[in-house]
Amino acid sequence: MLILRRKQKESIMIGDEIEFTIIAIEGDQVKIGIDAPKHIDIHRKEIYVDIQDQNSAAASTEVTLLKEMGIITEK
Amino acid sequence: MQLQTKYLGKVHIDPSTEIYFSAGLPGFEEEKTFVLLDMSHVDSVIFQTLQSTTTPSLAFIVVSPYMLTKEFEFELDDGTVEGLQIENKEDVLVCTIITVHNPFNQSTLNLKAPILINTHKRIGKQYIISTDTYATKTPLASFVDSGSKENS
Numbered sequence: 001m002l003i004l005r006r007k008q009k010e011s012i013m014i015g016d017e018i019e020f021t022i023i024a025i026e027g028d029q030v031k032i033g034i035d036a037p038k039h040i041d042i043h044r045k046e047i048y049v050d051i052q053d054q055n056s057a058a059a060s061t062e063v064t065l066l067k068e069m070g071i072i073t074e075k
Numbered sequence: 076m077q078l079q080t081k082y083l084g085k086v087h088i089d090p091s092t093e094i095y096f097s098a099g100l101p102g103f104e105e106e107k108t109f110v111l112l113d114m115s116h117v118d119s120v121i122f123q124t125l126q127s128t129t130t131p132s133l134a135f136i137v138v139s140p141y142m143l144t145k146e147f148e149f150e151l152d153d154g155t156v157e158g159l160q161i162e163n164k165e166d167v168l169v170c171t172i173i174t175v176h177n178p179f180n181q182s183t184l185n186l187k188a189p190i191l192i193n194t195h196k197r198i199g200k201q202y203i204i205s206t207d208t209y210a211t212k213t214p215l216a217s218f219v220d221s222g223s224k225e226n227s
Contacts, residue, residue, distance in 0.1 A: 038154035041098075043203055051188045051203060052102035054211045058135050058174040058185070059103070063082055069179050071115055071122060071136075072082050 080126045081134035083112060093128055094192055094199045097158070101188070101201060106133060109199070111170070111192070117179075123170065125190065137170040137190060143218035147186065149204045159193045159200055168192040172201075173215065180219065183212040 004012060011021040018040070023031040034042055066072045078088045088110050099106045108128045115122050120142045127133040140147040147169075151161070161167055170192070172185045186209035192199040 038152075039158055041154065041203070047187075047203065048101060050211050051185070051201070054174060054185050054188075055100055055102040055135070055172065055201075058172045059133055061136060061175040065175065065177055066082060066136075069175075069177065071117065071175075071179070 078110065078126070078128060079131040080112065080124065081132055082114060082124050082126075082136075086112065088112075088128075092197070094197050096199045096201075098200065100190075101203075103127075103133065106130060111137070111168075122173070125170070125172075136173045136175060138173055138184070140169060140171045140184065140186060140189065143184075143215075147209075149189075149202075149206070149208070151191075151202070152205070155191070155200060155202055159191060159198055160196050161193055166193050166195055168194050174212065180216045182215045184215055185211045186213045187211040 006012065006022050008022050008025055011019050013019050017037050019035040021033040021035075023033045025031075036042060063072070076088060076090055077085055079085055092110055093108050094111065096107050096109060098104065106127045106129065109125050110128055112124050112126055113121060114124045114136065120138060123137050125135040125137050155161075159167070168191070170190050172188075172190065174183045174185070176182045186204075188201050188203045188211065190199060191202050
């Protein structure tokens with residue numbers, strides 16, 4: 001991982017379209033501003049991971065369980 | 076064409092009904108094409124399956140949230156409106172992924188990240204709602220009046 005030291009109001013460019021700016025440093029929190037093209041989705045990581053986990057759980061539903069519950073019928 | 080599905084065995088699908096997810100789905104980023112197939116009716120609610128056309132064992136069980144509640148509202152960001160080429164509201168089909176538990180009334184709905192499909196352009200996306208209004212594990216039971224369900 002690349003580690004850079006930045007002060008308040010300083011920025012980092014990722015490629016030529018994505019810019020991170022340190023807006024404020026308040027105690028143990030850092031406020032970050034992000035400028036990126038509209039087609040790039042930006043999420044807090046824990047939320048993205050929660051959705052990945054939820055999708056994995058949903059996709060692991062066994063066919064037999066659904067048959068037992070009558071959600072699908074035997075072919 | 077013939078498609079091997081996870082829940083419905085082999086089915087015939089019209090290739091023009093395939094839905095393209097340019098970013099895949101979170102956790103399944105490599106899965107780009109799916110079809111939406113009717114699965115079954117339970118108490119007049121239609122359950123469907125979002126089946127990968129490349130991986131037979133990958134399928135989600137989905138339901139329209141509006142079959143369960145009228146109170147499901149969210150705003151789309153500009154990037155999503157553009158990405159899905161949405162021109163008006165009627166272009167968009169919304170469904171939510173169910174995480175099935177046994178018994179079924181313990182199942183949960185992912186209202187935080189609904190699946191949006193532009194039914195005309197056949198493109199889709201799992202959209203993450205940026206507000207904290209909805210949860211990834213909303214109990215299915217919270218929409219069902221259990222008393223009336225048992226009597227019916």
